[in-house]
Every structure is written in C-alpha cells, then in structure tokens.
Amino acid sequence: MxxxxxxxxxxxxxxxxxxxxxxxxxxxxxxxxxxxxxxxxxxxxxxxxxxxxxxxxxxxxxxxxxxxxxxxxxxxxxxxxxxxxxxxxxxxxxxxxxxxxxxxxxxxxxxxxxxxxxxxxxxxxxxxxxxxxxxxxxxxxxxxxxxxxxxxxxxxxxxxxxxxxxxxxxxxxxxxxxxxxxxxxxxxxxxxxxxxxxxxxxxxxxxxxxxxxxxxxxxxxxxxxxxxxxxxxxxxxxxxxxxxxxxxxxxxGGVDVIEQENIIKARTLYDEIDRNPLFRGTAAPEDRSRMNVTFVTENKEHEAPFLELAKERGLVGLKGHRSVGGFRASIYNALSITGVNALVDAMQEFEEQNK
Ligand code: PLP
Structure with a gap:
C-alpha cells in the first residue's frame, strides 16, 4: 500500500x-x-x-x-x-x-x-x-x-x-x-x-x-x-x-466534512514536526497550509536517510520543492488520516534510530 x-x-x-x-x-x-x-x-x-x-x-x-x-x-x-x-x-x-x-x-x-x-x-x-x-x-x-x-x-x-x-x-x-x-x-x-x-x-x-x-x-x-x-x-x-x-x-458529506478531516490531518502532522527534535517546519506557524506541509531536518545529513525510510514504508512523493528543500507532505483531500499516521510513525521511528 x-x-x-x-x-x-x-x-x-x-x-x-x-x-x-x-x-x-x-x-x-x-x-x-x-x-x-x-x-x-x-x-x-x-x-x-x-x-x-x-x-x-x-x-x-x-x-x-x-x-x-x-x-x-x-x-x-x-x-x-x-x-x-x-x-x-x-x-x-x-x-x-x-x-x-x-x-x-x-x-x-x-x-x-x-x-x-x-x-x-x-x-x-x-x-x-x-x-x-x-x-x-x-x-x-x-x-x-x-x-x-x-x-x-x-x-x-x-x-x-x-x-x-x-x-x-x-x-x-x-x-x-x-x-x-x-x-x-x-x-x-x-x-x-x-x-x-x-x-x-x-x-x-x-x-x-x-x-x-x-x-x-x-x-x-x-x-x-x-x-x-x-x-x-x-x-x-x-x-x-x-x-x-x-x-x-x-x-x-461534502466540503464541511472534508475540512474537519483536513484540520485533523494537518494538526497531527504539524504536532509531530513541532515535537520531534529532528524536524522543523519552514512556514510561519500562523500561516501553515493544511494542504502542503513543508519541513526540513535540523541536520542536513538526515535528509536522505529519512526519505529512504519513508520510501520503505510506502510513503512516496515527500521530497521538497527545490526552492524550499527538505520535505513537502501534500495532504490533499484524498490522502487519508491513515497515510498521515504512517508518516508520523516513520518520523518517530527515525527519531528512535538517531537517538
Ligand atoms: N497556481 C498554483 C497555486 C499551483 O499550485 C500551480 C501548480 O501547481 C499553478 C498555479 C500552475 O498550474 P498549471 O500547471 O495548471 O498551470
């Protein structure tokens, strides 16, 4: 999957x-x-x-x-x-x-x-x-x-x-x-x-x-x-x-229902970015997008190994745009909360591996 x-x-x-x-x-x-x-x-x-x-x-x-x-x-x-x-x-x-x-x-x-x-x-x-x-x-x-x-x-x-x-x-x-x-x-x-x-x-x-x-x-x-x-x-x-x-x-259920899901998905991912010492969000917290979550590793050398781990877990398309670098998780309507949870799990696993 x-x-x-x-x-x-x-x-x-x-x-x-x-x-x-x-x-x-x-x-x-x-x-x-x-x-x-x-x-x-x-x-x-x-x-x-x-x-x-x-x-x-x-x-x-x-x-x-x-x-x-x-x-x-x-x-x-x-x-x-x-x-x-x-x-x-x-x-x-x-x-x-x-x-x-x-x-x-x-x-x-x-x-x-x-x-x-x-x-x-x-x-x-x-x-x-x-x-x-x-x-x-x-x-x-x-x-x-x-x-x-x-x-x-x-x-x-x-x-x-x-x-x-x-x-x-x-x-x-x-x-x-x-x-x-x-x-x-x-x-x-x-x-x-x-x-x-x-x-x-x-x-x-x-x-x-x-x-x-x-x-x-x-x-x-x-x-x-x-x-x-x-x-x-x-x-x-x-x-x-x-x-x-x-x-x-x-x-x-329409736009109101998907909006609530999108709020939960974005909050779940930003909470992990803010909690996990290996990662940092790039956008000003008050202007953070619910659709495209941009973040980087504190240590540049962690970037490639994290992408590799994500790929092994079936998480694709995470490489950031060249003008920001790092990662971009696009969490559009069709990306389920299960997908977001899988990404959060991978970030926590990566933290464990790099303690
Ligand atoms: N505007 C925004 C906000 C976009 O994200 C994009 C493409 O990703 C474009 C415009 C350009 O769209 P198109 O490739 O359909 O011309």
Missing amino acids: KHNFGAGPCILPQEVFEEAARAVVNFNDTGLSILEISHRSKEFEAVMAETERLVRELLAVPHGHSILFLQGGASTQFAMVPMNLLPPGGKAAYLDTGTWASKAIKEAKKIGDVSVVASSSDANYTYIPKGYEVPGDAAYFHYTSNNTIFGTEVFETPQSPVPVVSDMSSDILSRRINVADFGLIYAGAQKNMGPAGVTLVIVKDELLGKTGRTLPAIFDYQPHIAAGSMYNTPPVFSIYVSMLNLRWLKAK
Missing part, C-alpha cells in the same frame, strides 16, 4: 481511479470508451451538467456566478484574468506570496499596470504578509489562497474595496469558502478536483465585458459561458474523472 504525498498532478481516491479505468474501456455500458464518445452526445452532456451541478452544490456557488471548465491550466488564467478584467490604462493589485503569485504578476504586467500591495519574498515566502491596503482604484485584487511550494495558506478572505480574484489551485474543495466574496476564482483541477487538463473558473457575470478590449474568443470568458464550456472540444476525460471525484466528495 502506497501513500502518495506528491503535490500533483492528480491525487484522487483509489475507487475514483478504478471507476475511471472501467470507463476508459466501456463508459456507462455504451460499449464505447469515455475517450471516444462525442462531446456533443447526450451522455457527455449529462457528464458536463452533473460536474457543474456538483461544483455549484459543493461550493454553494450563488446565482450570478458562472462555472467554467477550461483548458490551459491555472497558468492560462494568469493571463486571462487581466485580459478580461483589467481595462487599458487601469491597474490591478496583487499580493506576492510565492512562485505562483509571482508568475501571475509577471503575466498581468504584460497586459497592464500592476501594483504589488505586499510581498513576503524577503523571507523566502515563509509567511503571508498582513496589514497591507488594497487601492480602491484597482480593477481587482489578486491573491493565491494556498502556496503549494512554500506551504502557506490564506484562511481569511482579504479585505478589499475592489473585486477579489483568487488562485485556489491547491486548496479548492478542501474547506468552505464564501464564493459570493469573490469576483473570480480559478483552480487547475489537479490537486483536489481531478486530473490535469481541466481548469475550474468561477466568475461573477457582471464583471465581464467591461474592459472595451477585443479578445481572441478562446481567451474571452463570455464565449465559453455562452457555450456551456463547449466553445471548443472540452477535456472530456478530465471532466469525467472530476465528476467522479466530486461524487466521492459529496458522498463523504
């Missing part, structure tokens, strides 16, 4: 993988693969409709916000957001909390003016800046809710006088959010929703079509909304597997 602590792409429950595998051969007894059925067929239209319905229900998406399933990953949204929301001559406000936030800023600067309201780059993004002000004349305010690489998370929606845009790629569906507080939310599916290849966008309709800019249709949210995410061929398999995973989440 393996426990996958990898940061992506696509950490889903075993039963979802199994059902997806069956559908690759014979989708819903059609005698056809999910990969070959027409995206215009009534069978696939039903998949698209159910996926949208599940997102709307699980995240309590209000009327007036459209739900889209697009291609191009969250990285495409770094550009599409300013293309659609930042009028020529206007400016957008961004919070810089890590690699992905910086990339979003870099792309927005190609479209218009950007004001970075605060950054934690001075401390290798180990904390979330506080006490900044969002300018009232910005078109929108963008922040990354969970910093996948650095292991920090923003739990409270920032105060902003202008519409809030959030990259929720690595914590969407892990905890309750109030969608009405957001002008736009986007998330590459590949952590808590489904396989890479589909990107969820939830956008408040009234914000669109106001920049006066003519966009290529593929980069314009409105044609995608008008076509029900079928402006062009949708990523059928990624959407189908997302639907299966959303069904799994609903059957578990």
Whole structure:
C-alpha cells in the first residue's frame, strides 16, 4: 500500500481511479470508451451538467456566478484574468506570496499596470504578509489562497474595496469558502478536483465585458459561458474523472466534512514536526497550509536517510520543492488520516534510530 504525498498532478481516491479505468474501456455500458464518445452526445452532456451541478452544490456557488471548465491550466488564467478584467490604462493589485503569485504578476504586467500591495519574498515566502491596503482604484485584487511550494495558506478572505480574484489551485474543495466574496476564482483541477487538463473558473457575470478590449474568443470568458464550456472540444476525460471525484466528495458529506478531516490531518502532522527534535517546519506557524506541509531536518545529513525510510514504508512523493528543500507532505483531500499516521510513525521511528 502506497501513500502518495506528491503535490500533483492528480491525487484522487483509489475507487475514483478504478471507476475511471472501467470507463476508459466501456463508459456507462455504451460499449464505447469515455475517450471516444462525442462531446456533443447526450451522455457527455449529462457528464458536463452533473460536474457543474456538483461544483455549484459543493461550493454553494450563488446565482450570478458562472462555472467554467477550461483548458490551459491555472497558468492560462494568469493571463486571462487581466485580459478580461483589467481595462487599458487601469491597474490591478496583487499580493506576492510565492512562485505562483509571482508568475501571475509577471503575466498581468504584460497586459497592464500592476501594483504589488505586499510581498513576503524577503523571507523566502515563509509567511503571508498582513496589514497591507488594497487601492480602491484597482480593477481587482489578486491573491493565491494556498502556496503549494512554500506551504502557506490564506484562511481569511482579504479585505478589499475592489473585486477579489483568487488562485485556489491547491486548496479548492478542501474547506468552505464564501464564493459570493469573490469576483473570480480559478483552480487547475489537479490537486483536489481531478486530473490535469481541466481548469475550474468561477466568475461573477457582471464583471465581464467591461474592459472595451477585443479578445481572441478562446481567451474571452463570455464565449465559453455562452457555450456551456463547449466553445471548443472540452477535456472530456478530465471532466469525467472530476465528476467522479466530486461524487466521492459529496458522498463523504461534502466540503464541511472534508475540512474537519483536513484540520485533523494537518494538526497531527504539524504536532509531530513541532515535537520531534529532528524536524522543523519552514512556514510561519500562523500561516501553515493544511494542504502542503513543508519541513526540513535540523541536520542536513538526515535528509536522505529519512526519505529512504519513508520510501520503505510506502510513503512516496515527500521530497521538497527545490526552492524550499527538505520535505513537502501534500495532504490533499484524498490522502487519508491513515497515510498521515504512517508518516508520523516513520518520523518517530527515525527519531528512535538517531537517538
Ligand atoms: N497556481 C498554483 C497555486 C499551483 O499550485 C500551480 C501548480 O501547481 C499553478 C498555479 C500552475 O498550474 P498549471 O500547471 O495548471 O498551470
């Protein structure tokens, strides 16, 4: 039995993988693969409709916000957001909390003016800046809710006088959010929703079509909304597997239930990191992510042997990102408390071995 602590792409429950595998051969007894059925067929239209319905229900998406399933990953949204929301001559406000936030800023600067309201780059993004002000004349305010690489998370929606845009790629569906507080939310599916290849966008309709800019249709949210995410061929398999995973989440009790599990999982792991003298967390305790737990060994020479021990115990994907080093335990929705307990056991065993 393996426990996958990898940061992506696509950490889903075993039963979802199994059902997806069956559908690759014979989708819903059609005698056809999910990969070959027409995206215009009534069978696939039903998949698209159910996926949208599940997102709307699980995240309590209000009327007036459209739900889209697009291609191009969250990285495409770094550009599409300013293309659609930042009028020529206007400016957008961004919070810089890590690699992905910086990339979003870099792309927005190609479209218009950007004001970075605060950054934690001075401390290798180990904390979330506080006490900044969002300018009232910005078109929108963008922040990354969970910093996948650095292991920090923003739990409270920032105060902003202008519409809030959030990259929720690595914590969407892990905890309750109030969608009405957001002008736009986007998330590459590949952590808590489904396989890479589909990107969820939830956008408040009234914000669109106001920049006066003519966009290529593929980069314009409105044609995608008008076509029900079928402006062009949708990523059928990624959407189908997302639907299966959303069904799994609903059957578990939904976002509130998974949030409680995620709180327990994160607390269990951080408690051990804080207790065990061989390990140290890298993120500021008040900003610690519940999804990506970053930590290092006090003694650099312990790093490789601990990874080896973890591997022997079936714990994979723990190597930290190169910009932080050490370890990163990604504990997304599908990673069970059993997996977290197995990691804690390995850390305690390692402590015993190195007394
Ligand atoms: N934003 C965040 C928070 C991420 O974690 C990632 C990828 O891990 C991205 C953006 C980039 O997503 P994509 O690879 O879908 O473009």
